[in-house]
C-alpha cells in the first residue's frame with residue numbers, strides 16, 4: 434500500500450469542501466439560522482486505498498460522502514475525480530461518470546427493493562446503464578454473486594429470505610456491478626452482528642486488494658476502522674482535525690480529540706488499558722453554534738488561552754517528505 438501512495442496520482446482530490454444547511458428562514462425566505470455540516474475539508478484518496486472517516490454522530494461524515502458523490506450541492510470547494518471536477522460537471526457527463534463511484538449504505542434492507550429478487554437487484558445497474566445483452570448480464574450477475582461469496586441459489590431469493598450479512602453482500606455485489614473505481618461505504622457494517630461484520634470486512638479488504646478498488650469508509654467503530662483502513666481522517670464539528678496512516682492514528686495520535694476517541698474505545702487486552710488516557714468533558718456543541726477559535730476548545734482538557742480565539746490550521750508534524758509518513762494535525766499545541 435505504501436508503495437502505491439508514493440508512486441501514484443490520487444484518484445480523488447477533495448479541496449476546500451464546505452456545506453451549511455439552512456435551518457431557519459424568515460418570512461421572506463431568507464436564512465436566519467444555518468448549520469455548519471462540513472467546513473473547508475481537504476483530503477485525497479489514492480487508487481486501491483481505503484481512507485476512513487471517523488468522528489462522533491453529527492460531525493459531517495455522511496454529508497461529506499454525499500457532497501463527493503454530488504448528491505448534495507456543495508456551497509464551496511472542488512471534488513476532482515481523476516483530475517476532472519465533478520461538482521461543476523454537466524448532468525449528462527456526471528451520469529456517465531457515476532459508473533466509476535458507487536455507494537453502500539448502512540441498512541441493506543432499506544437499500545434493496547423488497548419486490549426484487551437478488552438477481553434483479555444486482556442486474557438493475559447493468560440494465561439501467563445498458564451494459565450488455567441479456568445473456569452477458571446474466572453471466573455477470575453470477576460472477577458477482579461468486580465474488581461476494583454467495584451461492585448461485587441466492588439469485589432467486591428475495592431480501593426478506595436472506596440474513597443481514599447476506600443482504601449486505603448483495604448490496605456490495607450491486608455496487609461492484611459496473612466495475613467502479615471508488616466505493617463509498619457509509620456505516621456499511623454497523624448494523625451487522627460482530628461475527629458477520631468481520632466476514633463482510635474481510636470481503637471488502639479482499640475486493641480492495643484483488644480489484645484495486647479505492648474505498649471511502651465511514652464508521653464510528655474504531656476497531657472496524659483499524660482493521661480495514663490504510664489511512665484515517667478524524668472529523669470534529671465538520672472539520673478534519675487529524676489525518677494520517679492507520680498506524681500513526683492508532684499508535685501515535687496527536688490531536689487531543691483523536692486521543693480521546695481512541696481512549697473511549699473498548700480495549701480487549703487488559704495490559705493496554707493503562708495507557709495515557711484523555712477523556713472528553715462536556716457535550717458536543719451544536720453545529721448551529723460553532724465555538725470560536727479551535728472548535729474543540731470547549732471540551733479540550735489541554736487547551737491554552739490562544740485556542741479560544743485562534744483557528745488552528747492542519748500542519749504536518751512529521752519531518753519526512755514522504756507522502757506515506759504525512760501526519761496532519763489541526764491543533765495549536767503543535
Ligand SMILES: Nc1ncnc2c1ncn2[C@@H]1O[C@H](COP(=O)(O)OP(=O)(O)OP(=O)(O)O)[C@@H](O)[C@H]1O
Nearest residue numbers: 454468470489490491492493494495496497653720
Ligand atoms: N439535509 C439536511 N438538512 C439540515 N441539516 C442536515 C441535513 N443533512 C445533515 N444535516 C446536519 O448536518 C450535520 C452533519 O450530519 P451528518 O449526517 O453528515 O453527520 P454524520 O457524521 O454522518 O453523523 P452519524 O454518525 O450520526 O451518521 C448534523 O448536524 C445533521 O443534523
Ligand SMILES: [Mg+2]
Nearest residue numbers: 494495496619
Ligand atoms: Mg452518517
